Amino acid sequence: MELIRANGRKLQDIRAIDISMNPIKYADGSATFKIGNTSVVAYVQGPHEILSKKGKYTDKGILNVKFFMTNFSTPQHKTNVKKNIRMTEFGNLLKSVFEGVILLKNYQNSQIDLHICVLENDGGYKSAAFNAATLALVDAGISLSQYVVSMNSGFLESFTPAIDLQQTEEKKHNCDFLISYLPKTKKIAFIELDSKKLSIKEVNSLVELAIEGCMHINEIIDQYIRENIENNLHYFAYE
């Protein structure tokens, strides 16, 4: 008999996903990505003139990423979230991944600002941040070579691998595994494992599950973007 998890899911089931594009009207591109109770909003400003005086003339565009977790996003309200080093670190990580995907050659002497904000965290906020950022960049009409999709997996009791862990499940085994995947070229963009000792076999099972989840998310995102264009086809008519 297959194991049923706390909220009635099977091991390979991911939580309900809700996407909306362009929620912030005065940004050049924005998107919210909700998976279960986790919700992340991302917005893009630019490309625009480079604001810093250093490196004003570049043959490649500059990407700035700011990652922010609101202090009401976790059960314990935090103070001084601005000083959190983990946030800046994860922001730099996002930057290095998206610099490889955005065709920055097309944006010379310009700057793109990507802001990502976690509104609610119920597990898997990092993977949701990657997905929200991809959607916001697509909405802003910025050239991407392909999507970046992301998914987390981990262990339940007695090393049962499961996908898309909630916060309560994450705490059980203290295993945090995250994959960012490039679905078109089938490559891994970023991988992070934060856990106790694991055997290679166990890690492989996590990777397989997470990639499966990434492909599922890719389908959902792709379908949403196509539908969004289909509903707004009249935009192209009066030119």
Add this chain to the structure above:
Amino acid sequence: MESKIKIVTPGDTIGSTGKEHELGANQDSISGPGTYTEDGIIYSSLAGIVSKIGKLIMVKPLKKKYAPLTGDIVVGRVVSVEHNRWKVDINSYQHANLLLTAINLPGGEQRRRSDEDKSIMREYFKENDIISAEVQSLNSHDSSIFLQTRNMKYGKIKNGFYLKVNHNLIKRMKNHYLNVSVKNVSVILGNNGYIWIYYNPAASKKVAEVDMIDALMRGEHHELNLQEAVEIPKEVAIGLSKVRNCIVVLDRLNLPIFEYSINKSLELTEEVEAPFDILVNKEIINSIEDAIKDYINENYLNNFSSLKDEGIMEVDNDFN
């Protein structure tokens, strides 16, 4: 209009530069905006629809930052004064350059710009001035933008106020200097999404633009280029805010902003006394939406929607 609309997302294959790939009609294409090539295959880099001009294949996105074209009329704000140029914010990927040699000297003098002119550049335009200009050229190497104000129409604009809208709603038209149906009110619709609504005493005289330019050529003074700020009468001020609120409503409804849509929404709100009613009264907003959508459906979408009904224009989702 193509008979088949192809929706693509980043990473989709849309053609090839060589003949060895089996991609049917899209063999031997040239990759245009919104695409990139890798190993002879053209991929889409944006989410949008594919459009082709001859061999050139490109992708048009729904939304995009304003990219100027030569001849566009823009409204911009002067950001800084540099050695021999002004930097102007025109809501684009870079600030635009307005060279000292590309402006009209007062009195229409024709001469070389001396060092003296450089020292008094702030007398022509200074920081935070709002100007209207035309895009003169684009540098193909580093894509920097150059503006010019060598016509009396362009230059510093006064006696009005500024408004920012979604630039995708303003298409390229014959005339961007509109005299709207409210008395003494004119509008400059910048291609870049910046709009200037201003008090224009000459607007009610219905001077055709050609006549106006003729008058300017003869050196006659024209009100359009008023150098001094004047006091705006109360009726005109109400008219200005009505026009502004109508444009804001059009922007919120994602409807195109052009001469007909502004005049139609002004006609529908003629009896409104307080201009702010336009923004909050749902009946008015709905009536504007219906009227303009009908107009667009009749005049622009006719071919488009009928094609869709007959099934000729099918949306092709499995294009890979």
